[in-house]
Amino acid sequence: MASTEDESVLVDEVDAQPPHKIDENMWKNREHLEEIIFLLDRPHWPNTLQQQSKLGDVELAPIFEEMKVKFENTLKLLEYFQSKNADNVFNTVMSYMPQDFRGTLIRQQRERSERTKQAEIDALVKSGVSIRDRYALLWKQQMERWLV
Structure with missing residues (x-):
């Protein structure tokens, strides 16, 4: 035990x-x-x-x-x-995807989303959490990417 x-x-x-x-x-x-x-x-x-x-x-x-x-x-x-x-x-x-404004919007949305996710990770690291907790968040974010 x-x-x-x-x-x-x-x-x-x-x-x-x-x-x-x-x-x-x-x-x-x-x-x-x-x-x-x-x-x-x-x-x-x-x-x-x-x-x-x-x-x-x-x-x-x-x-x-x-x-x-x-x-x-x-x-x-x-x-x-x-x-x-x-x-x-x-x-x-x-x-x-069509190579017009829709593709540009999707790229911009992805970049915004990734910046938000990175800021969330940075804030978590700054708060002093464990490696395990950080990777739990990273995996949760990865699952969210698949659902979008």
């Missing part, structure tokens, strides 16, 4: 069904990458690990830093892939 709230959340996550939508899977991967990066940051190491600078003859800090850089690069690549994929889908849909 888990002893803390964080451990309970982790147990619930492991027991849950895996995402069956590729998009949901990508968002979950991004969330997990950010959590790993957060934990690899030295101030977030357990106290005993921060105090113990060596494990045998191996320095842990450079190893963790190298791992952190790799995870950050993977996160950037995944974010880029999702962004390009969303743009490609939108442009494909727009290619079937």
Whole structure:
């Protein structure tokens, strides 16, 4: 049985069904990458690990830093892939729309909507919420995009 709230959340996550939508899977991967990066940051190491600078003859800090850089690069690549994929889908849909004022209105509405969604995320981050809460909002926004 888990002893803390964080451990309970982790147990619930492991027991849950895996995402069956590729998009949901990508968002979950991004969330997990950010959590790993957060934990690899030295101030977030357990106290005993921060105090113990060596494990045998191996320095842990450079190893963790190298791992952190790799995870950050993977996160950037995944974010880029999702962004390009969303743009490609939108442009494909727009290619079937009349190329007059209606297409321009749809583009403007999308840009306004994305700015509003980003402002909502920025406000949430500024309030100091967890990575998990931020990704819950991102996933909710993604579901709203599909309904529009």
